[in-house]
Amino acid sequence: MSEQKFTHLHTHSHYSLLTALPKIDALIDAVKRAGQDSVALTDDGNLYGAIEFYKKCKKAGIKPIIGVDFYVALDKKEDRRAGIDNKRYRLVLLAKDNYGYKNLIKLVTTSNLEGFYYKPRIDKELLKKHSKGLVAINPSFSGEVTFLLKTHAFDKAREVIKEYKEMFGKDYYLEISHHPEIAGHQDLQEEIKKIAKETDTPLVASQEFFYINPEDRAARKTLMSIQSHVDLGDNGRLTDEKDDFSFIDQEKAEEYFKDSPDALANSVKIANDCNLEIELGKWFFPKIDLPEGFTANDALEKLVVDGIKEKGLEETTELKERVKYELEIIKTKGYSPYFLVVGDLMRFAHENKILTNIRGSVSGSLVTYLAGITNINPLEYNIPFERFLNPDRPSAPDIDMDFADNRRDDVIQYAVEKYGKENVAQIGTFGTMAARGAVRDVARALGHDYSTGDKIAKLIPMGSQGFAMTIDKALEDEKDLAKLYKNDEDVKEIIDMAKKIEGNARHIGVHAAGVVISPDPLVEHVPIQYDPKGEGKIITQYDMYSVDEDGVGLLKFDFLGIKNLAILRNVVARVKIIRQINIDI
Numbered sequence: 001m002s003e004q005k006f007t008h009l010h011t012h013s014h015y016s017l018l019t020a021l022p023k024i025d026a027l028i029d030a031v032k033r034a035g036q037d038s039v040a041l042t043d044d045g046n047l048y049g050a051i052e053f054y055k056k057c058k059k060a061g062i063k064p065i066i067g068v069d070f071y072v073a074l075d076k077k078e079d080r081r082a083g084i085d086n087k088r089y090r091l092v093l094l095a096k097d098n099y100g101y102k103n104l105i106k107l108v109t110t111s112n113l114e115g116f117y118y119k120p121r122i123d124k125e126l127l128k129k130h131s132k133g134l135v136a137i138n139p140s141f142s143g144e145v146t147f148l149l150k151t152h153a154f155d156k157a158r159e160v161i162k163e164y165k166e167m168f169g170k171d172y173y174l175e176i177s178h179h180p181e182i183a184g185h186q187d188l189q190e191e192i193k194k195i196a197k198e199t200d201t202p203l204v205a206s207q208e209f210f211y212i213n214p215e216d217r218a219a220r221k222t223l224m225s226i227q228s229h230v231d232l233g234d235n236g237r238l239t240d241e242k243d244d245f246s247f248i249d250q251e252k253a254e255e256y257f258k259d260s261p262d263a264l265a266n267s268v269k270i271a272n273d274c275n276l277e278i279e280l281g282k283w284f285f286p287k288i289d290l291p292e293g294f295t296a297n298d299a300l301e302k303l304v305v306d307g308i309k310e311k312g313l314e315e316t317t318e319l320k321e322r323v324k325y326e327l328e329i330i331k332t333k334g335y336s337p338y339f340l341v342v343g344d345l346m347r348f349a350h351e352n353k354i355l356t357n358i359r360g361s362v363s364g365s366l367v368t369y370l371a372g373i374t375n376i377n378p379l380e381y382n383i384p385f386e387r388f389l390n391p392d393r394p395s396a397p398d399i400d401m402d403f404a405d406n407r408r409d410d411v412i413q414y415a416v417e418k419y420g421k422e423n424v425a426q427i428g429t430f431g432t433m434a435a436r437g438a439v440r441d442v443a444r445a446l447g448h449d450y451s452t453g454d455k456i457a458k459l460i461p462m463g464s465q466g467f468a469m470t471i472d473k474a475l476e477d478e479k480d481l482a483k484l485y486k487n488d489e490d491v492k493e494i495i496d497m498a499k500k501i502e503g504n505a506r507h508i509g510v511h512a513a514g515v516v517i518s519p520d521p522l523v524e525h526v527p528i529q530y531d532p533k534g535e536g537k538i539i540t541q542y543d544m545y546s547v548d549e550d551g552v553g554l555l556k557f558d559f560l561g562i563k564n565l566a567i568l569r570n571v572v573a574r575v576k577i578i579r580q581i582n583i584d585i
Contacts, residue, residue: 006253006264007271009040009065009137010092010175010208014504015049016069018227020210021220021500022247024053028060030212034249038063038271042092045071045120047108047527048430048508051546054278065274067094067135068104070111070122072144077115077123086118089144091127092137095276096171100133105527108541112529120529128167135270136168137204140177140189149191161199173204173270176263178256181242193260203263204270207248207256214246219500225445226501282553283396284525285337286419286517288344296336300371301327303343307370311377318379319366326367326385333389335397338555341517342399343371345557348414349403355569355585357402357562361388373399396549398558400513404569405561412559415517422521425528427514427547427556428539430505435460435471437506438498446497448490456491459484471499510537513558514544525552 012020013027020043022030031039039062041053050066057064072089079085095101107130111120138145148157164172174196179185196203211220248256257264290299304323308315330336349356350372358374364383368374378385389397403411416424433441436457443453459481463469475482475495484491510531522528522540526547531537540547547554572583 004035004037004250004268004271006205006250006257007036007038007040007065007267008207008209008247009067009094009204009267009270010042010069010139010206011040012043012069012208012210013041013049013053015046016044016210017505017507018223019044019220021216021223021504022209022212023503024049024056026212027053027247028056028062030247031062032060034247036250037061038065040065040067040094040271040274042067042069042094044069045108045111046529046541047104048428048505048541048543051278051280051542051551054276055280055550063271063274064276065094065271066101066104066276067092068108069139070107071119072127073115073117073121073123075123077111077121077126080117088119088121089147090139090142091122091144092139092175094135094137094270094274095133096135096274097133097276098278100135101276101278102524103130103133105525106130106523108527109523109529112527113538116530124163124167131167134168135171135173135273136164137173137175137206138164139208140175140185140192140206141208143175145174145195146188146192149188149195154195157195158199161195161201165199165201170202171273173202173266175206176203176257176260177205177207179243181244202266203260204266205253205257205260205263206267207253208245209247210245212247214244216246216500217244219497220245222442222445222497223501223504226441278552280551280553281549283334283549283555284519284553285334285555286341286423287519288337288340296340297327297331300330300336300339300367303340303372304367304370307372311370313377322366322379322385323370326365326389329385329389329391330367332391335389338397339367339371339373341557342368342401343373344418345401345411345415346373349407349411352407352410353569354407354410355404355565355572357565359400359402360398362397362399364388368399396555398556400558400560402560402562402565404566405563406566408559408561412515415515415557419517420521422523423518425516425522425526425538425540426531427511427516427544428508428529428541429511429514429543431507431509433498433501433504433506434463435469435474435498435502436462438471438502439494442498442501443494446494448494452490453494456481456484456494471495471502508532508539508541510539511544513560514547514556515559516540516547516554516556518554522554525554 013022013024054064070091072091095104107122110126111122115121144160145157174192176189176192362368363374363376364378364385365388366378369377439457440453459478460474461469485495518525527541528538529541531539544556548556575581575583
């Protein structure tokens, strides 16, 4: 690999929802093909893809630089005046180290929980509190300094530069980019260079990208049309627009910034300054109230011993050996806190007459039976423990807790009250552009009649459980669809475009069951936000794969709301009233 002379520091993945195309794998592949050994991820106002990006970069031998392209309020992040405060500046922040990464998490979280107005926003007051460990870059298009230069407010621009340098010191840069196809842009870059020299502020060369290949420009415009619900219509299909926000390689960067070698070199300097190492796979268990002098292992063992007496079981050799064997594995793997928390949640449900059930391989655990988690004695039914947990199993135990769906929120609220509202959140999950939905969205965005998109979508089979149908698979399996694609130009256009956005993240929502409980405030581990649907639910910006054992190490507790349990509880109550019969489910 030749010496790297340029690093991409202002990049977007499909986690810049409905604004950019690249999936993380495609982004990393482009970097590797270009012979570059480092790259940043700076999605719009979020850290959705940070852990996936970090892990995949490490695996590919690429240095990951984690950042955010922040929205900055014109004044205070709490201001919400219509027509004024829905306008924003942008600021790119990159984590130099773990301290900077934690500050990114806190900035993203506060921007969502306190500063959201159309977009999640930070302000300078917040920046002053969380500037340590960060590199700040004023974007060449929409940074505050750039805006002031556009409006010829040169004195104010100098003031703002001074303000940011007081926050970030030598880690504050003015970005320049190369877009001669955009009227006036290159003249503006010359103004940026001029004020950088006047104020002794370093420049950095950066070519922000939203897609990998120039020909994917129309696909990005289509995505943005889907987001804004505006039809692109038939007016030239964007062919008369020439802006190019595609990925560039090292040679292209050297050509574009040949007149600014220092700015080019600074992109690599910043990459060298960013040396974040995130500790992954280390567990962070919830804090549990334990009797004085007790460890979590001691508490679990006492719960089990008490359970033998409560259930009136005979302490046979088989029972003693089984208990000893299971406890040894649980203790060795360090999972006692998990069992204690699940036991506590189930105890709360039973005491509050919330009908519960535990399914799956956990029924093979005698420890969970004695701890009041399950209600089946595995010795009676000869159910093996090893399918649930064994010395060779690398992953954590997974206990699905079923609750009557009309009382599930009561159990989550109990967890919030017991373990702290700052320590508990539901897990975020991403809805993606599935084959059928992508076709319908694209057809509408390109200005076709609803019936056209609907006709194509109905020819794409539904995916089965565990198998997502893709457009390519549908074309292969469905002869009518393949024929239509071959013979109808509109259909071909829609399908070709839909394939480019298929699988992209469309929105964030709430995982059906997953809840995380942290020993300390969640913002020490994950960025959080409100559920976009409202209802005031707090959710993690990291999905279950980034939160759990291969990620930041917060155990996922599965709270499933089951309608049938609510029905059964209602039936039991009615039978008691009508027939005076007590039914033990």
